[in-house]
Amino acid sequence: MLIAxxxxxxxxWLLLLIACFHQPVNAKHIIAVxxxxxxxxxxxxxxxxxxxxxxxxxxxxxxxxxxKYIIEIMPMKRAKxxxxxxxxxxxxxxxxxFDGSEGIALPNNILHSTPYNKAxxxxxSNSPERIISNLGHIDDNDIVSIVRGVPSSRELDRIKEKxxxxxxxxxxxxxxxxxxLGRVDLILAFYPDITFAYKELNINSHLPYSDSYSPVExxxxxxxxxxxxxxxxxxxxxxxxxxxxxxxKILLNDYFMRS
Numbered sequence: 706m707l708i709a710x711x712x713x714x715x716x717x718w719l720l721l722l723i724a725c726f727h728q729p730v731n732a733k734h735i736i737a738v739x740x741x742x743x744x745x746x747x748x749x750x751x752x753x754x755x756x757x758x759x760x761x762x763x764x765x766x767x768x769x770x771x772x773k774y775i776i777e778i779m780p781m782k783r784a785k786x787x788x789x790x791x792x793x794x795x796x797x798x799x800x801x802x803f804d805g806s807e808g809i810a811l812p813n814n815i816l817h818s819t820p821y822n823k824a825x826x827x828x829x830s831n832s833p834e835r836i837i838s839n840l841g842h843i844d845d846n847d848i849v850s851i852v853r854g855v856p857s858s859r860e861l862d863r864i865k866e867k868x869x870x871x872x873x874x875x876x877x878x879x880x881x882x883x884x885x886l887g888r889v890d891l892i893l894a895f896y897p898d899i900t901f902a903y904k905e906l907n908i909n910s911h912l913p914y915s916d917s918y919s920p921v922e923x924x925x926x927x928x929x930x931x932x933x934x935x936x937x938x939x940x941x942x943x944x945x946x947x948x949x950x951x952x953x954k955i956l957l958n959d960y961f962m963r964s
Contacts, residue, residue: 734774734794734933736761739781739802742876743901743960746778753778756960757798760821760947761927761940763956768939781854794933798824801923804856814931818941820924821953822897823962826861827914829894831884837891838915843867844890850880851893860920864893878902884912893920897960904959 738745744757758776765771774794779787785803788796789810799820803811828837837843840860846869853873865871872889874880877899880892885906894914903911927944929937947953954961 735787735792736774736776736795736797736927737784737787737793738776738778738797739784740778741781741798741898742878743898743904744798745776756957757822757925760944760953760956761797764940764943764947767943768936770936770939773936788928788930791930795927795929795937797925797927798822799924799926800928801925802856812930816929816931816934816937816941818926818928818937819945819948820926820963821944821948822925822957822960824898824923824925825896825919825962826855826921827894827896827919828864829884829892829912829914830890831887831912833913836913836915838918840864840867845869847890848872848888849891849893850874850883850889852877852880852895852898855893855895856921856923858921861893864920876902878905881906881912895921897957897962900959 738758738761740746741755741757744755745753746755746758748754753776758778761776762771765774765776777793781802784793784796785807787793789807800808800811800815800817801824828843830837835842840863843849843864845867847867848870849864849868850872851865851874853875868891872883874883877895878901880889880894881899881902883889884892903909927940944953947956948963953963
């Protein structure tokens, strides 16, 4: 009698039904990627695109891991936080984008892929007569712009300390436009990100900078938590394969900086 009363309570059946519908069915693991123009970005129709997005999409398809994983583009701060809190399987473009306290918080046992590209800062001027190839070429009356939140270094800090004014902007597009309008003397441009700004402004020739001087240089890769090692190894193998057979250069096109 007690059993019959237990199972005929309508409220109990309702709770059981809700519990069943809330169980994830074949939920895909998330690869959180930082929103970066030209690399990982949302198009006007909210379609996800960018050369890094195309690279990871291809790696997932070639390994048939697209059945288990989904790429989600997020603001960089959120994407890194999701990875640190272990709420996503992987993160790109890698551990070098974690600065200061974020870097300290990264687990020691994370999996690091082969770098698929380099990212570096170039000191760009609007005059072919002014090529910045060392700290000594920065004047104490220079007005400089840089995108806020980019990875730093001691050399980059020295440039900021020496310049008269440092303006922090929201995008490489904004920084490039300030230089073209003559409102700043130099920009600390992050490559390959700024390539997108040149394309959007229909500027074919990049403004002058020194090939030999980069105040910041980092590797772009994908990092994952250890429990995904089996799948991570498959993705990493594909990245190495694309680098070896030349597909990486084709996939990344103008954004390829690794060589």
